Amino acid sequence: MVSVMATPMPKKLFHLLVVNLTLTEIVLSGNVLIWPTDGSHWLNIKIILEELNLRNHNVTVLASSATLFINSHPDSPVNFEVIPVSYKKGTIDSLIEHMIMLWIDHRPTPLTLWTFYKELGKLLDTFFRINTQICDGVLSNATLMARLQKAGFDVLLADPVTICGDLVALKLGIPFMYTLRFSPASTVERHCGKLPAPASYVPAALSELTDQMTFGERVKNTISYPLQDYIFQSYWGEWNSYYSKILGRPTTLCETMGKAEIWLIRTYWDFEFPRPYLPNFEFVGGLHCKPAKPLPKVLWRYTGKRPATLGANTRLYEWIPQNDLLGHPKAKAFITHGGTNGIYEAIYHGVPMVGVPMFADQPDNIAHMKAKGAAVEVNINTMTSADLLNALKTVINEPSYKENAMRLSRIHHDQPVKPLDRAVFWIEFVMRHKGAKHLRPAAHDLTWYQYHSLDVIGFLLACVATVIFLVTTCCLFSYRKFGKTGKKKKRE
Amino acid sequence: MVSVMATPMPKKLFHLLVVNLTLTEIVLSGNVLIWPTDGSHWLNIKIILEELNLRNHNVTVLASSATLFINSHPDSPVNFEVIPVSYKKGTIDSLIEHMIMLWIDHRPTPLTLWTFYKELGKLLDTFFRINTQICDGVLSNATLMARLQKAGFDVLLADPVTICGDLVALKLGIPFMYTLRFSPASTVERHCGKLPAPASYVPAALSELTDQMTFGERVKNTISYPLQDYIFQSYWGEWNSYYSKILGRPTTLCETMGKAEIWLIRTYWDFEFPRPYLPNFEFVGGLHCKPAKPLPKVLWRYTGKRPATLGANTRLYEWIPQNDLLGHPKAKAFITHGGTNGIYEAIYHGVPMVGVPMFADQPDNIAHMKAKGAAVEVNINTMTSADLLNALKTVINEPSYKENAMRLSRIHHDQPVKPLDRAVFWIEFVMRHKGAKHLRPAAHDLTWYQYHSLDVIGFLLACVATVIFLVTTCCLFSYRKFGKTGKKKKRE
Structure with a gap:
């Protein structure tokens, strides 16, 4: 039972539309294999597999022995296949830390661009070594592959930030689909998915630009695309050899990725600037959001030593449910590092934001929210407590921020089908039809x-x-x- | 109450998904103004307004006094505002006849292309004179405009083949949206809607090409776009002056059309070749189709003198419900002129086709169905009865045609939301939010x-x-x- 609620009109309440979508499932269930990525990526994909479970599908997750977050409740019916790797959790931790420090030290500006991408290239090298261990751990493990083959999966859902899911699917002879937020400069989506991205109004990822660009910004954007592509080329080169070796014929990473049936993108038009896309791209941003549950009266998530100056009315928690907190009627503003999951919880509940972005898509995400008038940004390198306070005062006291956050929330809630239901619909579609070839553009058959x-x-x-x-x-x-x-x- | 039924799997029946979409409408209804186009276009838009009526919206249609088809049942709650024009029904009849003869005599091939477009240009001139009469009939009629203003419409839905709906909406200060099948070379969609159309794999309308083109075909396609655009430019020139005059400032037809909130396109991915599109384009092809009702045993629609050779088991009717006929289990094949409405009824019921295209989008439509393996084409100029018989035998006896028609049917029926519900959803969305600006690409703010x-x-x-x-x-x-x-x- 799924409900899409239309929000009431600002002025004229001529409509209150309640759409109830009842899903009745009959007979046998499907068999879904998951190729996840660690960290916050897992939090997003976990929601999908819980829903798949609810709809009677069997779900199996392939996860490395050094995973940080990839797990489930002991009573969850999700199966796990552990891929033994020689590196430890600390390796991943330190990789993420390096990634954050790279951004904090060299946040891409026209002056730091070259250093930034050179350093990013080095990190990608480390990532390649870790990732190939995971790939080998599956593809070279005959027993595991035989067990997966025997399980008779209907579809593989991969987060392509960890490369190889597609290869596993090809080896098992089953269709695969992706779930992702973005790749730098949309290089993967553009080159492998054939997603058009006119540089004149579609800002390159990591550029922090919007769809309204000055001439100078359009110059920067036009340069950003090939520059980021160039960084990826060298990374891809290694993968091309790997893919060719595994498949036993000359191929490329991109050609293989282009075989994805559907690309589930973790954003929607409440967040994205309107841009061209393809019928096999489905925008399911905010699929993890849900109505808030009640909270205790005062809270603060904090794991360090209790500060001496803390008032008696502040309770500290090691972990608090962010979604429930943002959905509390008294949540006036959200100070966020700008991860997509958190941003979507704020959009869902219509809470204006103070963004303190750190790395990856976070500066871009905050740029989107700023452009839509729902956030103020504070620079983590230079900020003072006064800056943070002023930013907070601005989003709380200037009514436009709340109004814009509410506008985005209305857009988010007023969709024909909820994002999670759309995501699951297309996974089930691929299972029912053994693919979705009718949505795949012929651009894949052309040379550049x-x-x-x-x-x-x-x-x-x-x-x-x-x-x-x-x-x-x-x-x-x-x-x-x-x-x-x-x-x-x-x-x- | 709306139902989307997933078709059972060809081999493995692991899923039978039934989605029930219950629409509960509360409080007041919306007020919708319709700017239709005559002929078969009306048949399509009529379904939308009947559904709007069912959902408690007030619907008013603006139709000329010389309309051919635009009417409704006497007991229908749809309101009509008649626009007095000096031309007669015969003028429209003869215009359509000219259009058909133009195609039959000069069907666009590399040899006839220039003559074809020159003649089409002449017809567009006639069309301009007829169309401006309709525009003037509304915009210069102060009483009618005052009445429309007073009625307080929330949205105008226009078929842009009859130009001016957008102008009426702008004058009334209300948002507008389009419903259309195509414009030649997608000139309107590309230039005014900013829809990208890479010539390498998106065939130009009227080209009869598919998404799989040889080098020679790609050359033809690449030339088709600017050639068709050129024909439109001269036609547009006249409209640009008209629009500037009415709006009292220098503007163009295209700039005005670009303000459309949503473009409802009368096709879907069962029919279209996958191509890039924009978030404010919604593909709602086949929204008029519905399950078939039972039929009398034998029928033939025929309005002439009863042929002497007719067998006793053949009954003649002046009109028969084509959708019910195609949905009859004994319907083995469909001989069609290739109009979009009919093609969609065949797709809906999974019936292979013999196409005898005559004009407009019909040759293209049949080219699509041929490419998807669900139709055989017969040339109306050269065909013999043996050709027709052979074509019929082919689609009936070669199983691939039925299989492909059934595959398209499965794709059509397996959508998250039915086309008619999506069309109405977005009309209601525009009413609820007074537009859908969050879906409009920033490309509209750029020069070419x-x-x-x-x-x-x-x-x-x-x-x-x-x-x-x-x-x-x-x-x-x-x-x-x-x-x-x-x-x-x-x-x-």
């Missing part, structure tokens, strides 16, 4: 120069040049021949 | 050269040229200065 019609343009230019050459030659010839004859005649 | 980043590319090329010039100059200068010094030194 064919895709951009460069061969056609070249041919047409050659035709024009030939015509000009022939006409010019004829004219010159005629002029020489008949011009002379004319002169001769005149003389005669 | 900004959109294609030509200014940025020009600037970057100029930078590169400057750097090359400076480096070359420096090198030359150094060579002259230090080269000579070197020589001097050598001499010394």
Whole structure:
């Protein structure tokens, strides 16, 4: 039982539309294999597999032995297949820490861009070594592969930030689909998914730009795309060899990723700037959000030593349910590092934000919320307590921030089908139809120069040049021949 | 009460998903103004307004006094506002006849292309004169405009094949949206709606091409776009003046059309080749289809004199319900002129087709069905009865045609929300939120050269040229200065 509630009109209450979507499942269930990514990515995918479980599907998660977060309640019916790896949890922790420090020290600006991408490239190298251990741990483990084969999976759902899920699916002969927030410069979505991204109004990821750009910003954006692509090329080069080796024929990472049936993107038009997309891209942002449950009266999540100055009315918790907190009627503002999950909880409950972004998509996410008038940003490197206080006062006291947050919330809640139901619908669609080939653009069958019609343009230019050459030659010839004859005649 | 039924799996019946969408409407209803187009276009839009009526909205249709089809049952609650025009029904009849004959005589091929578009241009001229009469009939009629203003409409739904609906909406100060199948070469969708259409895999309308093109076909396609645009430019020129006059400021038809909140497109991915689109484009093809009702045993729609050779088991009807006929279990094949409405009824019921296309989108529609393996085409100009019989035998006896028609049918029926419900959802969304600006791409705010980043590319090329010039100059200068010094030194 699923409900999509339309929010009442600001002025004219002519509509209160309640859509109830009843899902009746009959007969047997499907068999879903999950290829997750650790950290906050897992929190998002976990919601999907819990829903799949609720709808009677069997879910199996492939997770490395050094996972940070990937687990479930002991009474959860989700199966886990552990992939033994030689690195430890500390390796992942330190990789994430390096990633954060890279951003804090070299947050990409026109001046730091080159250093930033060079350092990012180094991190990607480390990531490649860790990731190939996970891949090998599955693909080279004949017993595990045989067990997976025997289990008869209907679909594999992969977070492509950890590479290889697609390879596992191909080896098992089953369709696969992706769930992701973004790749830098949308390189993966653009090159492997064939998602168009006109540089004139679609800001490159990590650029912190919006869809309203000045000339200078459009120059920056136009440069951002190939620059980020370039960084990825070297990373991809290693994967291309790996993929070719595993599949036993010359191929590329991108060609393989292009075989994904559906791309579930973790945003929606409440967050995204409107942009072109493809029928096999489904925007399911905020699928983890739900109505808030009641809370104790005062709280503060804090794991350090209790500060001496703390008032008697403040209770400290090691962990608090952020969604319930944001849904509390007294939640006036949200100080956030700008992760997509948190941003969506704020959108869902219509809470304005103070963004203190740290790394990855966080600066971009806050840029989106700023552009939509629902957030103020504070720089983590330079901020003082006064800056933070002023930012808080601004989003709380200037009514436009609350109004815009509420507007985004109304957009989020007023969809024909809820994001989680759409995500699950398309997973089930791929299981029912053994794929979704009818949504896959023919762009995948073209080379890059064919895709951009460069061969056609070249041919047409050659035709024009030939015509000009022939006409010019004829004219010159005629002029020489008949011009002379004319002169001769005149003389005669 | 709306139901989306998932079709059972071909081999493994692990799922039978029934989605029930219950729509509960509370409080007041909305007020919808319709700007229709005559002919088969009306049949499609009529379904939407009947549904709007069922959901308690007031619907008013603006129709000319010379309409062919635009009417409703006497007991229908739809209101009609008649626009007095001086031309007669015969004028429209003859215009459509001319249109059909143009296609039959000059069906666009590389040889007839120029004649075809020249003749089409002439027809568009006639259409302009008829259309401006309708526009003037509303916009210059102060009493009618005052009455419409007073009625307090929440949204205007326009079929943009009859131009001016947008102008009426702007004059009334209400949001508007479109419902359309296509415009030639998608000129309107591309230029006014900013819909991307890469010529490498998105076939131009009227080209009869598919998404799988040879080099030669891609050349044809790449030429088709600007050629069709060119024909439209002259037609648009007249409308630009008209629009500027009415709005009292320099504007264009396209700029005004770009203000549409949502574009409801009368196709879906069962019919379309996968292509890029925008969040304010919603593909609601087949919204008029419904389960078939039982039929009498034998039928034939025929309005002429009863042929003497007719068998006793054939009954003639002036009109038969095509949808019910196609849904009859004994319907083996569908001989169709290839109109979108009919094609969708065949897709809905999974019936293979023999296409005898005549004009407008019909040759394209049949090309789509041929490419998807659900139809055979017969040329209306050259066909013999043997050709028709062979085509019928092919689609009936070769199982692939039925299988492909059933595959398209399964795709059609397996959507998260039915097309009619999606269409109505977005109409109601625009009423609830007074628009859908969050879906409108920023591409609308750019000039054509900004959109294609030509200014940025020009600037970057100029930078590169400057750097090359400076480096070359420096090198030359150094060579002259230090080269000579070197020589001097050598001499010394």
